[in-house]
Amino acid sequence: SAMIVIIGFELAKTSVEKILSPVPVAFSAPLAAVLVLSIAVKLWLCLFNRALGRKINSTTLLAAAEDSRNDIITTAAVLLAAVIEAVSGLSIDGFVGLAVSLFILYSGAKLAKETISPLLGEAASPELQARIVDYIRAQPKVLGYHDLMVHDYGPGQRFATIHVEMDSKEDPMRCHELIDDMERECLKSHNIHLVIHYDPVVTDDPELTRLHILVDSLLGEMDPRLKTHDFRMVPGGGHTNLIFDIAFPQDTKFTKQEIQDKLEEALRSQEGKVYHTVITFDPLAFNQESCEHQ
Known part of the structure; x- marks a missing residue:
């Protein structure tokens, strides 16, 4: 040129x-x-x-x-x-x-x-993102995924990271083996250097599941694009801490503080208890294909 x-x-x-x-x-x-x-x-x-x-x-x-x-x-x-x-x-x-x-x-x-x-480094094309997500989604032990980031430097130089959720009751060594297999297969079949972060997910706690669904519902009333992942709960004497990440669109009409305040107020109103939220706001661009659970 x-x-x-x-x-x-x-x-x-x-x-x-x-x-x-x-x-x-x-x-x-x-x-x-x-x-x-x-x-x-x-x-x-x-x-x-x-x-x-x-x-x-x-x-x-x-x-x-x-x-x-x-x-x-x-x-x-x-x-x-x-x-x-x-x-x-x-x-x-x-x-x-x-x-x-x-x-x-x-x-x-x-x-x-x-x-x-x-x-x-270019943003990944929708086709490349879809190939990664379709492959991850097809794996039997994967319950969900989020934080997909792809850096495209041309053919043979595509790098991606993604967080993959698996049942916390699964053997960690087995999960590590599955992740290694996924990374190798992605490079072999799609020519993408994929690094997978393992997120264990609690699946047998009804209260945690109920609160997760409730929080997603309350956030959806503010903006349907607000989705959570890495949802955890730490019960306490006077209040309960809810710790999670939110896929945050930059053009939403609410600020991060407004979202947190509205959510805590809605939880207090519906549950009659005090919930403190510890939220990490992730750019929605990293989570366009995330927060889905099988």
Whole structure:
């Protein structure tokens, strides 16, 4: 992309010089034949690199295709200017070159943006997120998942982390083995370096389950996008602590403090008891495919 921009600047400079000091363009049949042959070869290279680049999702090959396309346009412009000057005597070589240089500069800047993004890390595509979630969801021991984060640096350089919930009564060694298997299979089948965080979940405490459902219901009345995970309870003498995370959308009309205050007031009103909430607010972007329990 840098070379394309440099070529664009050089062509613009040369074109301005030709506009200020026109130079006759030498034209002959052999020259035209060479230019046409050059266009044909560059066209083949452009189509080949573009097709292969799209097939393997290679920004390098797509950049090469862009470079070949720019060569085609530049060569065609030279040929066009030469033909027009030979036929009519009008010297438009500089103007045509300037127009082409502006197009090349635009395409170079666009390509630079597309090339830099994978180097810095891009947000995962919905398709990539769906592949990860569908795979995790299909595992028999997985009860839920949340906090999916994906960093896409291009083919072969995709990294993801996710929290996976499993029954706390399961053997930890067995859970660790299952997680290792999932990570290896995800790399093998989907070419994604996945790191899974194991979250044990209590499934045999009716009171905890009831309060979890109640809290989700109360939050849903404020904003249906507010979902909880990592829900825990610590009973006490004068009050009970409820500890959990919330997938928090940035555009909700409530502040974090308002959500916490409204929730504690609603719990006190419905339960007749004092509940203190200890809430971690997670960005909703990390939890778009989360908080689901099988």
